Amino acid sequence: MGNxxxxxxxxxxxRIDGRLMKNKVIKGIFLAATVFTSIIxxxxxxxxxxxxxxxxxxxxxxxxxxxxxxxxxxxxxVVGTLWMMSVxxxxxxxxxxxxxxYLEEYAKKNALTRWIxxxxxxxxxxxxxxxxxxxxxxxxxxxxxxxxxLAAGFTMALLVLPVVIVASQEAIRxxxxxxxxxSFGLGATKWQTIYRVVLPYAIPGIATGSILxxxxxxxxxxxxxxxxxPTFVAFLPSGYLDSFTALPMxxxxxxxxxxxxxxxxxxxxxxxxxxxxxxMNSIAVWIRNRYQAR
Amino acid sequence: MKPVKVLTLSALVGSALVLGACGGNADxxxxxEDGAGDQAGAGDAQLQGEISIDGSSTVYxxxxxxxxxxxxxxPDVKVTVGLSGTGxxxxxxxxxxxxLTNASRPIKDEEAKALAxxxxxxxxxxxxxxxxxxxxxxxxDWVDQLTVDELKKLWLDNGSTKKWSDIREGWPEEEIxxxxxxxDSGTFDYFDEVILDGGQIDKSATLSEDDNVLVQGxxxxxxxxxxxxxxxxxxxxxxxxxxxxxxxxxxxxxxxHETIESGEYAPLSRPLFTYVSNAAFxxxxxxxxxxxxxxxxxxxLAEDVGYVSLPEEKYTEQLETLExxx
Numbered sequence: 001m002g003n004x005x006x007x008x009x010x011x012x013x014x015r016i017d018g019r020l021m022k023n024k025v026i027k028g029i030f031l032a033a034t035v036f037t038s039i040i041x042x043x044x045x046x047x048x049x050x051x052x053x054x055x056x057x058x059x060x061x062x063x064x065x066x067x068x069x070x071x072x073x074x075x076x077x078v079v080g081t082l083w084m085m086s087v088x089x090x091x092x093x094x095x096x097x098x099x100x101x102y103l104e105e106y107a108k109k110n111a112l113t114r115w116i117x118x119x120x121x122x123x124x125x126x127x128x129x130x131x132x133x134x135x136x137x138x139x140x141x142x143x144x145x146x147x148x149x150l151a152a153g154f155t156m157a158l159l160v161l162p163v164v165i166v167a168s169q170e171a172i173r174x175x176x177x178x179x180x181x182x183s184f185g186l187g188a189t190k191w192q193t194i195y196r197v198v199l200p201y202a203i204p205g206i207a208t209g210s211i212l213x214x215x216x217x218x219x220x221x222x223x224x225x226x227x228x229x230p231t232f233v234a235f236l237p238s239g240y241l242d243s244f245t246a247l248p249m250x251x252x253x254x255x256x257x258x259x260x261x262x263x264x265x266x267x268x269x270x271x272x273x274x275x276x277x278x279x280m281n282s283i284a285v286w287i288r289n290r291y292q293a294r
Numbered sequence: 295m296k297p298v299k300v301l302t303l304s305a306l307v308g309s310a311l312v313l314g315a316c317g318g319n320a321d322x323x324x325x326x327e328d329g330a331g332d333q334a335g336a337g338d339a340q341l342q343g344e345i346s347i348d349g350s351s352t353v354y355x356x357x358x359x360x361x362x363x364x365x366x367x368x369p370d371v372k373v374t375v376g377l378s379g380t381g382x383x384x385x386x387x388x389x390x391x392x393x394l395t396n397a398s399r400p401i402k403d404e405e406a407k408a409l410a411x412x413x414x415x416x417x418x419x420x421x422x423x424x425x426x427x428x429x430x431x432x433x434x435d436w437v438d439q440l441t442v443d444e445l446k447k448l449w450l451d452n453g454s455t456k457k458w459s460d461i462r463e464g465w466p467e468e469e470i471x472x473x474x475x476x477x478d479s480g481t482f483d484y485f486d487e488v489i490l491d492g493g494q495i496d497k498s499a500t501l502s503e504d505d506n507v508l509v510q511g512x513x514x515x516x517x518x519x520x521x522x523x524x525x526x527x528x529x530x531x532x533x534x535x536x537x538x539x540x541x542x543x544x545x546x547x548x549x550x551h552e553t554i555e556s557g558e559y560a561p562l563s564r565p566l567f568t569y570v571s572n573a574a575f576x577x578x579x580x581x582x583x584x585x586x587x588x589x590x591x592x593x594x595l596a597e598d599v600g601y602v603s604l605p606e607e608k609y610t611e612q613l614e615t616l617e618x619x620x
Contacts, residue, residue, distance in 0.1 A: 067359040067599050146391070147346070147376075228348060228386055230374035232358045234365045243346065243374045253377060256351060256504050258529040258600060263506075 048274075052267030060268060064234040065250065069261035072254075074269055076233045080149070080244035081218060081276070083237050087153025088160065088217045093210060095157070096164030100206075103165075104172040105194055124162035131159040132226025140227055147228040150240040155223050160213040167209020171202040204288040211284035215277050221248035247273050341368050343580030348376035349383025349396030350480050352523055353566045355599035356421055357396055360588045363595065367587075371580045380480035384569075388412050393574040393581045397567045398424070398480030399487070415572040417619060419589065419612050422596035422603055425549035426485060426562040427527035429534040433516045436465045439538040439546035442489065442561065448519065449474075449485075451494040458517065466517075472499035473511040473520030479503060485521060488561045509534065521562075524549055525600030554602040566601065575619050582620065589613050 063073025099120075107113045135155025145151035175198050183193040224246055231253045233245040247269060254266035347357055354377045361373040378386065380397045384405045387395035390412065401409075401418065409416060428445070430437050436458065440448070447461055449472065458465035474495060475481040482501075486492065495501075502508055505522040512520040513533045527536055527549070538546035541560040553559035568588065574581045589612050593603035 064362075065358065066362055067355060067595070140391075141389070147374075225378065228376055228378060228382075228391065230346065230348070230376035231354070232361050232373070232375035234362065235372050243344070243372070245374075253351075253354070256506065257355065258505070258523070258526040260529065 048267045048270050051264045052269070052271045055264055055268035056271060065232050065245075065253075069259065069265055072262075072265055074247070074250060074272060076236060076245050077247045077250040077269070078272065079236050080233065081246045083149045083240075083244055084153045084156065084246055085214065085218065087150060087240065088156045089214055091154060091157035092160050092164050092213070092217075096161050096210065097168050097206060099161075099165045100168030100172055101194060101198075104169055105190065105198070120162050120165050124166060127222075128159055128220050129222045129226055131155055132223030134158065135223060135227045145241065147230065147243055148241045149237050149244050152224060152227055152229055152244070152246070153240075155227055156217040156220065159220065159223060160217050163213035163216070164210045167213065168202070168206045171205025171209065172198060174205060175201045200291070204291040207287040207291075208284045211280050211287075215280050218276060218280070219248055219273065221252050224249055225252075247276070339579075340370060341580045341583055342370045343578060344372045344374075345394070345578075345581055345584050346374050346376075346392045347394045347396065347568075348378050348386050348392045349394075349568075350380040350398040350566070351377040352380075352398040352424065352480060353396035353421065353568065355525075356566065356592065356596050356601060357568070359595040359599055360584075360591060363591060364584055364587050368580070368583065371584065373584065379478050380483070381478060387416075387569065387571070388414065390414065393578070394568050394570045394585065397569060398564070399483045400567065401569065416569045417572055417575070417615065419568050419570065419585070419616075420565045420604055420608060421568055421588070421592045422566050422601040423554050423563055424566055424601055425524040425554040425559050426481065426521050426564060427524050427549050428519065428521045428537045428539060428562070429512055429527060430519050430537055431512055431516045432533065432535055434535060437519075437535075437537055439540060441540040445489050445539070446491075448472075449489055449496055449499075451496045455498060456496070468517045471511070471515050471518040472496050473508040473518060474499045474501050475505060475508065475522060476501045476503040481505075481521075481523060484564045485562075524554065524602070528600055551602055555605065565604075566596075572619050575616070582616075586613060586616060589616070 059071075060073050061078065062075060063071055064076050065074075066072040103113065103117065132155060135151060135158070139145045139151035139154050140147060143151075145154075179197050179201065180193055183197045188196070229245060229249055230243055231245055231249045233243060237244040251266050251269040251273065254262045254269060257263070347361070349357075354375060357375045361375050365371065365373055375396075376383075376386075380399055383392070383395040383397065384401065386392045388405065388408045401416075428440065444461055448456070448470065456470050457467050458470055459467045461470075472495075474485070477495075486495075500508075500511055502511075505526045508520045508522050509526055509530045512518040513530070519537075527534065536548055538548040539559065539562055540546045541558065545558070547553050547559045549559045549562070554563050557563060570581070570585050575585055576582070589609050593606065593609060596603050
């Protein structure tokens with residue numbers, strides 16, 4: 001009997017070597033994946049910055065688009081993107097968080113809600129061009145907004161809405177039941193509980209998810225092309241029904257031009273776009289940290 | 295945006311747009327007087343208005359240049375230019391959303407019919423020439439020239455992969471790689487008309503809407519062949535080799551400024567168009583001034599952005615046609 005135990009433990013020792021080996025291999029694979037991704041990212045950033053940085057100047061921000069690369073600027077696109085986001089953010093936030101609160105806190109958990117829930121999740125995966133077609137039909141043509149800030153803003157809001165809803169739902173669902181029950185126990189109404197307990201607890205999650213979704217709206221080109229947003233605009237919008245152009249449109253146009261100078265301008269435009277995205281993501285992180293600290 | 299227009303639109307879309315109206319009134323009345331005085335031609339009076347233009351991305355650089363110059367003379371006319379592509383541009387033109395639309399091919403019958411149904415009369419204007427350039431890799435030392443028949447043999451799908459030796463005897467037995475603009479582009483449509491004649495393009499062809507992708511494809515493969523606008527060839531002269539094409543007279547002609555302008559480079563020289571709505575031209579002073587400005591300056595501006603200008607008398611003729619529309 002003692003003999004067999006010894007054999008077994010020897011076998012085990014043999015296997016441990018194998019397992020440790022396996023552990024190392026797996027670790028190596030994951031490390032390689034990380035290194036590979038980082039290298040690609042670094043090459044990409046290096047190329048964009050080395051191409052675009054020489055073109056970044058005060059004039060680049062001050063000038064409108066031009067056929068002469070040295071005079072071309074990105075003013076209309078930067079301002080246009082900000083105008084568009086001033087429609088996207090309130091629209092998507094109000095509709096998105098509203099829907100999430102309703103679905104999580106008020107709606108009965110029946111077949112209909114599940115069906116709505118499933119559709120929202122599916123919508124998050126619909127290609128952005130489809131939202132562009134929807135925007136073209138409804139906002140541009142039926143409602144007559146034309147290719148304005150409002151039409152593009154609403155289209156982009158619809159595009160990011162499913163993501164905002166799902167993110168907000170996750171955040172609301174993560175609120176501990178004990179907190180809500182305590183609130184009800186103290187005699188608070190449903191709305192008081194949502195306003196005083198659920199939302200403050202859920203805001204970091206809602207903000208993080210939403211801002212990542214809004215970042216997507218800044219970078220999308222396809223819906224804007226379908227909606228018919230122009231590329232050459234040498235004035236700033238003065239109202240929500242004015243024409244405008246956006247950063248991705250300008251970048252798309254510059255990359256498809258034959259002249260190398262325009263490709264470099266596109267790189268400069270991408271740096272600006274990245275800057276705006278980093279800024280937005282930093283705000284998300286800041287909001288999260290601020291609320292979590294409480 | 296004019297207060298009047300804001301009011302009409304607000305009335306249309308109702309109270310949801312109060313925001314738009316507020317913003318719209320904020321910036322009117324900033325009329326700039328300087329820089330207008332001594333400009334000749336259509337730019338004498340200070341005009342106001344909005345002009346939307348869309349259409350071909352090939353014509354876009356010319357339209358951008360014209361709009362840029364026009365707005366220096368008429369800062370209160372807000373010109374916007376989009377690049378939905380020739381087909382997409384016509385769609386918006388038919389819907390009455392644009393006053394002018396750019397096209398890198400002539401209007402198609404079904405588009406003309408849709409415009410007739412919509413009651414939109416239009417005038418076709420030629421702005422410049424482009425020479426579709428057929429290019430091969432720098433290391434390709436066998437292709438010296440191609441006839442239209444050889445181009446057909448090359449590009450039409452015959453159900454199997456093609457080798458260079460299938461096209462002409464003595465050429466290497468290597469598989470040909472094809473690079474073509476996407477089927478939505480006017481460039482493809484034009485090539486389709488003069489070479490493919492409606493036939494299926496070789497199914498192995500790489501199609502891309504971005505001509506720079508085609509340039510890269512041909513640069514990177516010794517057995518590649520592709521075609522794109524002259525401006526892209528001009529920028530990449532050192533990376534690719536252009537193929538002379540045999541015209542009807544039997545001469546092998548390389549695309550360059552002279553051969554494209556004279557029409558010697560045939561059949562791959564094509565005119566670039568803009569279409570203007572007759573009603574918009576007659577009723578809207580800004581559109582009229584802009585269209586005339588386009589023809590008056592197209593020759594210089596087209597050359598500036600890499601296209602070939604028409605002979606001067608063509609522009610004069612077209613300006614006279616326009617006079618008849620007023």
